[in-house]
Every structure is written in structure tokens, then in C-alpha cells.
Amino acid sequence: MTSYRQPGVVLTDHRFTVPLDHGDPSGERIELYAREVVAGAHADADLPWLVYLEGGPGSGARRFVGQQAWLGRALKEFRVLLLDQRGTGLSTPANRQTLPLRGGPREQADYLAHFRADSIVRDCEIIRPQLTGGAPWTVLGQSFGGFCAVRYLSAAPEGLRTVLITGGLPSLDATADEVYRAAYPRIARKVEAHYARYPQDIGRARRIVEHLAEHSPVLPTGHTLTPEVFQSLGIMLGGGDGSHELHYLLEDAFVPSPGGRTLSDAFQENMAAALSYAGRPLYAVLHEAIYAQDKQPTDWAAERVRGEFARFDAANTLAGDGPLYFTGETIHPWHFEHDPALRPLRETAELIAARTGWTPLYDTGRLAANEVPVAAAVYHDDMYVDTEHSLRTARAIRGLRTWVTDEYEHDGVRAGGGHVLDRLLALVRDEV
Incomplete structure (x- = not known):
């Protein structure tokens, strides 16, 4: 010692x-x-x-x-x-x-x-x-x-x-499905409260997600930045200062460049820090398994249940004129495609999601x-x-x-x- x-x-x-x-x-x-x-x-x-x-x-x-x-x-x-x-x-x-x-x-x-x-x-x-x-x-x-x-x-x-x-x-x-079915309405309330506090972020979030849908940039860290990845910043809204931190993150997203408006280096660096699971990969790999007790697979419950809540679909947002809804404490298959710390664990995560025989806790x-x-x-x-x-x-x-x-x-x-x-x-x- x-x-x-x-x-x-x-x-x-x-x-x-x-x-x-x-x-x-x-x-x-x-x-x-x-x-x-x-x-x-x-x-x-x-x-x-x-x-x-x-x-x-x-x-x-x-x-x-x-x-x-x-x-x-x-x-x-x-x-x-x-x-x-x-x-x-x-x-x-x-x-x-x-x-x-x-x-x-x-x-x-x-x-x-x-x-x-x-x-x-x-x-x-x-x-x-x-x-x-x-x-x-x-x-x-x-x-x-x-x-x-x-x-x-x-x-x-x-x-x-x-x-x-x-x-x-x-x-x-509660099954994992029931956990996330209860979660998405709470996440929506947090997003709406954020926009009520910072209404200027409605336009900012839309402009960012429009840019990402067109370009899918790769950050210097190797993260692929897609609309869905950007939406996952909503996890910040569960903390006491999270709404304020998200606001400051969004406010300097773009800078002018010879090639036109582009994502600022500062924004990209802050995004990489906010999104990376390098320091806690088990959070992503095992997140849904903590709810598994009924011998059934969790089978990417957060992703499946999200389909029941159309407001969280970024494509729907871009097709209309409503605000972008961020997601929250949810893990999706695409996390293992876009985060370089998780990519090598994609097949392992699939096997965890498909695993049966979980015992009651x-x-x-x-x-x-x-x-x-x-x-x-x-x-x-x-x-x-x-x-x-x-x-x-x-x-x-x-x-x-x-x-x-x-x-x-x-x-x-x-x-x-x-x-x-x-x-x-x-x-x-x-x-x-």
C-alpha cells in the first residue's frame, strides 16, 4: 500500500x-x-x-x-x-x-x-x-x-x-424497452426546457444538423459527425449545468473560410471531447445489459424504441420546420461505427445485445x-x-x-x- x-x-x-x-x-x-x-x-x-x-x-x-x-x-x-x-x-x-x-x-x-x-x-x-x-x-x-x-x-x-x-x-x-419508452418523453421535456431558456439554439441546432447531413465531416480524432451523433449531445441536458454547457458549445459552431462556411476548429475539438467513449467504453458496451433480467436479449432497445417517437428522427426534422430533438442517455449501434474507441468493439457489442440468459438482479x-x-x-x-x-x-x-x-x-x-x-x-x- x-x-x-x-x-x-x-x-x-x-x-x-x-x-x-x-x-x-x-x-x-x-x-x-x-x-x-x-x-x-x-x-x-x-x-x-x-x-x-x-x-x-x-x-x-x-x-x-x-x-x-x-x-x-x-x-x-x-x-x-x-x-x-x-x-x-x-x-x-x-x-x-x-x-x-x-x-x-x-x-x-x-x-x-x-x-x-x-x-x-x-x-x-x-x-x-x-x-x-x-x-x-x-x-x-x-x-x-x-x-x-x-x-x-x-x-x-x-x-x-x-x-x-x-x-x-x-x-x-422493467425491461430495457420499458426503460427507454419511459425515457424518451423525459428527454423531450429537457430539450424543450433548453430551447425555452435558449431560443436562439433552435436555429443553431438546425443549421448544424443541416451541415452534417450534407457533409458528414470526420473530426481530427476520427469521429464521424452525423446528425444522429450530434443529437447524442442531449446527454448533457441531464446535469445541472448541462443546458448552459450545450448552449456555449453550439454558439461558435461555424467560421467563414475560403471554401465557405465550415465547422470551427474549436467546435470540432469540443465535440470530440463531448462525444468520445475512449475513457469509458464499457458504458457503451454494457449500458443496456444493466437492465437485462428476463432471459431476453436487449437487442438495441434504445434504437428500436426511438422509432416510436418521430420527433427524434433528424430526417423528419430537416423535412419540416420544427426544432431538432437531442437524444439522451441512449446507446445506439451507430455509436460503434462513428467513435474510433468503439469501432473495434462493434461485434462484441452486437453479441452483448443479442445475449440471452441474463439472470435477475x-x-x-x-x-x-x-x-x-x-x-x-x-x-x-x-x-x-x-x-x-x-x-x-x-x-x-x-x-x-x-x-x-x-x-x-x-x-x-x-x-x-x-x-x-x-x-x-x-x-x-x-x-x-
Whole structure:
């Protein structure tokens, strides 16, 4: 273990080995990385542990500096573990560069089938006794991390002291189709709210998509920029500052050139940064698999369901005079054609989309009998996680207390400083 300091905190690097397949504990093993954080003033204190499960899937734990965001509040009373879930961050990586070591697309897909919430929870249960001496710990789950926390309550509640969930109460039984059928109307509302705030962006978005439909430019990074790719910028609208960030991205799209109006270098650079999945390819490859529980393939649910909502068809927009509707947290086959970080994984992604035999993630009986204190922030009209699905799940988990708020968007636990975490701790302790 290596320890070092940042302002106000002491950090320690931890590495663990766990089975790739928890059903075969004597088989292949992979490495997990986690960063322990403790307040400098409490470095030698005997503090309870809080493990943070990042959103995603496929995102490493956030790299904080000092006591940023919610971390400062947590460090008042916890020793915090920032876990890079399997395949992410400094854990054994899974991306276009490493996955060919597994073999061809079939072998890669079989490997990645072990990267869902059930395996992540089993990983946590191997790590926990090594750090806590066997004592249960508190879990803070953001977004997909909340999905993992509900799986934790279903599969290993004995390892849990308290569960805190932010924007991550999943439906216990909705299919991927049902998830996206509920999502597109929410996305539409976010787009309409953006245009109400920035009406000048209606014309800007149309002019950009007209240009892309005619030229399909290739960015210097190798991304092919099509109308559909441009529409996927709507994922930004689910964050607290996302509408403003999208507005600033659109405002300098074009510059004059000897060959006529063209996309500015600044716009192309910003587009590449916003669109790339190089840093989190598993988000794209496994996104729909996190909803798979009924032994049926997800079969590119977001793309199929989009056909039920004509307003999201860019060709329809160009044929008429209405505004362009951006899409949101949806993954489509064309992501694996236009993003150079995903192109080598296209066949692997197809096999994941066609995969059957997915097992249930949540145990409704155990959740109904839950005895672990649980509190959840449910963000009103959250673009990423359906509010009604979340509230239905909240009612199914015995003793869970909710805080439904429109003060924050999906990133509230990060954007709100320590306020969201403080509120959840107060709820779970019956202090409010």
C-alpha cells in the first residue's frame, strides 16, 4: 500500500484480486483498485467505512482533489473508499486495446458478461472484510452505483450498515424497452426546457444538423459527425449545468473560410471531447445489459424504441420546420461505427445485445423484508432514471426513506457540495 497527502486528506492506494467469475472462485482472477481517503486530522482514528460506487456503468471512481463535492461531508465521520469497479480506472482494464487479449468478439462478450452489478457486489464483499475486519459498511451509490446498492440489499444485506442512494433507484422489473419508452418523453421535456431558456439554439441546432447531413465531416480524432451523433449531445441536458454547457458549445459552431462556411476548429475539438467513449467504453458496451433480467436479449432497445417517437428522427426534422430533438442517455449501434474507441468493439457489442440468459438482479422478497437503514434522493424528472420507476422501487424496499427534490438534476450529489449527502444521512438517522 502507498499513502500520500493532498490538502486536508491522506490517501492510500489499495489493490485486491477477485475472481472474474464468482461462480468459479478458483478460476481466473482480475485486479481491483480502490483509493482510501481519510481526513488528515483523523488519519489514525478508528472510523466507520463508507464505500462509494460511481455511476456508469463503466466509470472509474471520481478523482477528487482534497475534500471536493460530497467528500468533505463524508470525511467528517467516515473513512471513504473510492472503488474503481471492475474494468474501470486502475482496475484490470477492459477496452479496445485490452479486450483482444481475451480472443475474438465471442470471448470478449463472454468475459464482459461478468461485469454487471451482481459481480460488483460480490467484489465488494471480498474487499469489505479485508478493510473493516468484518464489520458492515455504508454504501453511497450514485446513479448506476445506486443500482449496485439495491443489488447489495438483495444479495448481501449482512455487509451493509447503511445505504445512501442518489439518483439511482432502478426499476426492479422493467425491461430495457420499458426503460427507454419511459425515457424518451423525459428527454423531450429537457430539450424543450433548453430551447425555452435558449431560443436562439433552435436555429443553431438546425443549421448544424443541416451541415452534417450534407457533409458528414470526420473530426481530427476520427469521429464521424452525423446528425444522429450530434443529437447524442442531449446527454448533457441531464446535469445541472448541462443546458448552459450545450448552449456555449453550439454558439461558435461555424467560421467563414475560403471554401465557405465550415465547422470551427474549436467546435470540432469540443465535440470530440463531448462525444468520445475512449475513457469509458464499457458504458457503451454494457449500458443496456444493466437492465437485462428476463432471459431476453436487449437487442438495441434504445434504437428500436426511438422509432416510436418521430420527433427524434433528424430526417423528419430537416423535412419540416420544427426544432431538432437531442437524444439522451441512449446507446445506439451507430455509436460503434462513428467513435474510433468503439469501432473495434462493434461485434462484441452486437453479441452483448443479442445475449440471452441474463439472470435477475433484485430479490423482491428480501427487499420487502429489508432491515438495513436506506435513504434515497430521487431527482424530480431525472433525465437518466425514471422518477416513477424509482418511487415504485422505494415503496418495495422496507423502511426506505426518500427525498424527492427538483433542486438538483441527476448530478446533485456532486453539484450540491455536501448538502445531498448531509440530507440523506439525516433521513437515514431519523433526524428529519
